[in-house]
Amino acid sequence: xxxxxxxxxxxxxxxxxxxxxxxxxxxxxxxxxxxxxxxxxxxxxxxxxxxxxxxxxxxxxxxxxxxxxxxxxxxxxxxxxxxxxxxxxxxxxxxxxxxxxxxxxxxxxxxxxxxxxxxxxxxxxxxxxxxxxxxxxxxxxxxxxxxxxxxxxxxxxxxxxxxxxxxxxxxxxxxxxxxxxxxxxxxxxxxxxxxxxxxxxxxxxxxxxxxxxxxxxxxxxxxxxxxxxxxxxxxxxxxxxxxxxxxxxxxxxxxxxxxxxxxxxxxxxxxxxxxxxxxxxxxxxxxxxxxxxxxxxxxxxxxxxxxxxxxxxxxxxxxxxxxxxxxxxxxxxxxxxxxxxxxxxxxxxxxx
Numbered sequence: 384x385x386x387x388x389x390x391x392x393x394x395x396x397x398x399x400x401x402x403x404x405x406x407x408x409x410x411x412x413x414x415x416x417x418x419x420x421x422x423x424x425x426x427x428x429x430x431x432x433x434x435x436x437x438x439x440x441x442x443x444x445x446x447x448x449x450x451x452x453x454x455x456x457x458x459x460x461x462x463x464x465x466x467x468x469x470x471x472x473x474x475x476x477x478x479x480x481x482x483x484x485x486x487x488x489x490x491x492x493x494x495x496x497x498x499x500x501x502x503x504x505x506x507x508x509x510x511x512x513x514x515x516x517x518x519x520x521x522x523x524x525x526x527x528x529x530x531x532x533x534x535x536x537x538x539x540x541x542x543x544x545x546x547x548x549x550x551x552x553x554x555x556x557x558x559x560x561x562x563x564x565x566x567x568x569x570x571x572x573x574x575x576x577x578x579x580x581x582x583x584x585x586x587x588x589x590x591x592x593x594x595x596x597x598x599x600x601x602x603x604x605x606x607x608x609x610x611x612x613x614x615x616x617x618x619x620x621x622x623x624x625x626x627x628x629x630x631x632x633x634x635x636x637x638x639x640x641x642x643x644x645x646x647x648x649x650x651x652x653x654x655x656x657x658x659x660x661x662x663x664x665x666x667x668x669x670x671x672x673x674x675x676x677x678x679x680x681x682x683x684x685x686x687x688x689x690x691x692x693x694x695x696x697x698x699x700x701x702x703x704x705x706x707x708x709x710x711x712x713x714x715x716x717x718x719x720x721x722x723x724x725x726x727x728x729x730x731x732x733x734x735x
Contacts, residue, residue, distance in 0.1 A: 418463050424456055424485040433500065434479045435563060437524055442471035445494075461487055470495055476524070478502060478563030501560040510647060510677040512551055519570070522563075529567040539568075543575055545598065548674030552601035555581045556680050581681065589688040593625060602671050604679035604687045609638030613706040617686035620708065623695050625687075632696065634665040642676035650733050702727040 432455055436445055442465070449456055464487035465471055475497035481490070506518045512534045520527030533539050534550045543553060553574050561573060582597055590600045607620045624634055637652045643661035657664070663672040695710040697717035702724050711717040 418460055419467065419488040420486045421460070422484045423460050423464075423487050424481050424483055424490070431483060432481045434481055434494075435524070436474065436476045436479070436494075438476045438564060440474050440476060442474060445471075445474060455481060461490070464488065464491060468495075476564045478524075499562050499564075502563045503558050504561050505556075505558040506554065506678070507556040507680065509551075509556075510642070515551055515554060515678065523561070523570070524564045525567050525570065530570070533567050533571060539571075543571070546674075549598040549602070551675055551678050552598050553578050554678055556678055586684075586688055593687075593690075595687075598674070599671055600684055600687050601679045602675045604683035605675035605677045606634070606636050606638055606665075606672075607686055608679060608683040609641075609677055610636060611700075611706050611708060613708075614682065614686075616706070616708050617683065618689055618691040619693070619695070619710060620698065621687045621690035622693050623698050623710065625690055626694070626696050628670065630696070631669055633667075633669050634671070636665045639663050639665040639672050639676055642672075651728055699724050704731075 434445075434448060436448065440448075446458065446462065449461065450458060468488070468491050470491045473495070475494065477497060477499035478501075479490075479493055479498075480500040502522055504519070504522055506515060509515050509518060512531060516527040516531035516534060519525070519530050535547045537546055540546055540550050545553060553571065555574075555577055557577070559573070559577060561570070565573070587597070590597055593600075595603065603621065603624060606624065607617050610620050611617060624636070626632075627634055640652055640656050640659065640663075641647050641649050643659050643663040644656060649656065657666045660667070662668060663676065665672060693710070694712050697711040697714065697720075698708045699711075699717060699720040701707040701709050704727065709720040711720055
């Protein structure tokens with residue numbers, strides 16, 4: 384074989400090798416591109432779901448959590464992408480949104496950066512600290528026990544000028560954006576900021592004019608809201624209780640007895656119920672109870688701050704049982720209203 388033929392043959396072989404190398408390189412690039420950039424979040428019913436990674440999680444924990452979302456993500460593809468991008472050396476806890484059509488590169492970039500999707504935290508219609516802690520614990524990584532412990536921690540609460548009886552007044556019902564992995568103490572800090580925003584100078588001045596402390600306003604508002612859900616009646620009810628406070632008359636608020644008994648299903652307060660020894664029994668004790676009997680809403684608080692000025696000191700639920708009340712200035716007037724109410728309860732066979 385001549386030198387020229389050898390050169391031609393070597394050239395052809397070199398081209399074949401180059402082609403094979405090019406093919407391998409291109410195939411590898413395309414494979415890695417597919418692993419990284421092909422859609423890997425799937426869902427037939429939802430446009431998005433969420434990945435919640437607790438504190439102290441390892442990579443294997445993340446994969447286990449993702450496996451529970453088997454209908455959402457291809458785990459084999461995710462694991463390969465994790466190796467390529469070296470995800471796993473530093474796991475950031477939090478709640479991350481998984482959008483339909485998202486690829487592994489996008490997902491891992493979010494996980495590595497710790498760019499969480501906030502939780503829309505909400506709570507309302509809550510009577511007890513246990514209910515509050517439970518509601519918050521269901522929406523956050525922080526467990527309800529740690530929240531409840533702080534709600535009962537006198538030393539901790541002193542920093543917010545609160546105590547275990549008034550601690551729930553720090554929580555103003557609304558919807559707040561917070562990170563899922565916020566801890567209990569940070570949650571209190573956030574609620575304190577919202578509390579200070581809510582209690583404007585105007586509201587503080589109205590409270591001082593009654594005069595009541597902010598916690599006392601929340602306490603009275605909680606009684607008013609338990610007494611009636613009729614928004615029109617609430618300022619009237621608040622005015623009546625304020626009249627009683629100013630004359631040192633017992634509030635004699637039935638909802639406080641239910642709270643003292645721990646039984647909110649009671650529809651008719653009986654004389655036996657009134658015997659309970661509790662600082663929350665406003666039939667036995669004058670003044671406000673030690674703290675709120677529910678978490679007062681902004682509307683309830685404003686009903687107290689903007690209470691109706693009148694001379695009524697007695698009230699009774701209307702015999703229509705529609706949430707409205709009848710108000711009276713004298714005991715004789717009140718007895719007439721109360722008899723009508725009692726007769727209607729008897730007619731409807733409501734005895735407890």
